[in-house]
Amino acid sequence: MVKYSTLSDNELSDLFKSGEDAAYTELYDRYHDSIYRFVRKYLRSSELSEDICQNVFLKLWEQRDNPVKILEFGAYLFTLAKRQAFDYLKRAATEETALGIILQNYQPNLNVVEDNQETRDYLNFIEGILNRLPEQTKTVFKLCRQQHKTYEEAAEILGISKHLVKKNMVRSMKVLKDAAESELGISLLVLLALLTNKP
DSSP: OGGGGSHHHHHHHHHHTTHHHHHHHHHHHHHHHHHHHHHHHHHHHHHHHHHHHHHHHHHHHTTOOOOOSSHHHHHHHHHHHHHHHHHHHHHHHHHHHHHHHHHHHTTTTOOGGGGGGGHHHHHHHHHHHHHHOOOOHHEEEEEEEHHOOOOHHHHHHHHHHHHHOOOOOOOHHHHHHHIIIIIIISSSSHHHHHHTTTT
């Protein structure tokens, strides 16, 4: 019986590609913790880092039928992890920018004309979602996105750290993003387009 723990990464990779799932399990056990720690340096979040880590191993599983041989298995996994972490950071930055533009169009007491009911419905939707946020998160959101304060300015006004301001902004962005997807069936960027392209 093969003792997988004694095999090299490349030997395990070859066995995995030939259909031995136990070889994949050994690779997972061998690299999971180090990949997780590596990703966490970039994302600073245990939950997000674990998600990215799982995506890396899912990608590996999906490529098991790929005939291309991985020469440096460890380097390949870390490159994959770094790419996914950076892709997430770029996507998050894009969505936060989109959120800022949405809020430039968002005014709680906006008097929208009757024939623009759809826009008013979307604005009311956003207002309702914001009202669900915890008080501190809502306050941070209003300071940064409605009063256009920097993270540093908001932190000084509230007497909290810049890191906590950013954490609250990320939370509010996630709540809006998830609500748009689950309740409206559209992405945050589509909601942005619907609001900014109205006559």
